[in-house]
Amino acid sequence: MTPQQQALISSEVFYPASDGKPVADNTKQFRWIVVIEQNLEWLFADEPNVFVTGDLLWYPIEGNNTVCTARKLLFYDRYGVEEYYIYDPDRIELSGWHRSDTGLDSIEEMNGWISPRLGIRFNLAEELEL
Numbered sequence: 029m030t031p032q033q034q035a036l037i038s039s040e041v042f043y044p045a046s047d048g049k050p051v052a053d054n055t056k057q058f059r060w061i062v063v064i065e066q067n068l069e070w071l072f073a074d075e076p077n078v079f080v081t082g083d084l085l086w087y088p089i090e091g092n093n094t095v096c097t098a099r100k101l102l103f104y105d106r107y108g109v110e111e112y113y114i115y116d117p118d119r120i121e122l123s124g125w126h127r128s129d130t131g132l133d134s135i136e137e138m139n140g141w142i143s144p145r146l147g148i149r150f151n152l153a154e155e156l157e158l
Contacts, residue, residue: 041093044085051083056117060156064115067158068146101125105132110145115156122152 052058065082072078088107089095097103104112105125112125112132124141125132135141139152151157 041091043087043093047085047097060115060117064158071146071148101132111143113150117155120152120155122150122156124150 052061061082065080069080072080085097087093087095095103101112108127109132110127114123115121122138124135124138126135126144127133138150141150142148143150148158
């Protein structure tokens with residue numbers, strides 16, 4: 029396929045902005061999404077190559093609007109995500125994965141972990157502290 033054909037095909041593809049699923053299951057989860065997103069936005073405000081967002085569908089293959097919400101860990105591993113974190117504010121549980129030469133590896137101890145990419149420390153007390 030020529031580059032012109034690829035450009036024509038990708039310009040005709042519609043990329044939905046929503047998958048119809050709620051951002052969070054409850055108010056507490058939504059609050060954490062907003063707090064983390066806003067603080068990362070503040071932290072990286074002077075970094076022009078950093079884009080911070082929350083609840084964003086990501087389409088890693090141009091021209092393909094069907095690859096976006098597959099099993100998240102496998103999906104993120106396949107498309108080169110460097111770090112992936114899951115926080116459950118109800119259980120105060122934090123899990124994380126960091127990219128190695130072989131893919132995303134589980135981080136054994138998240139309490140006190142310092143993200144190599146973000147430069148922030150994760151502490152678990154009565155709730156998550158960043």
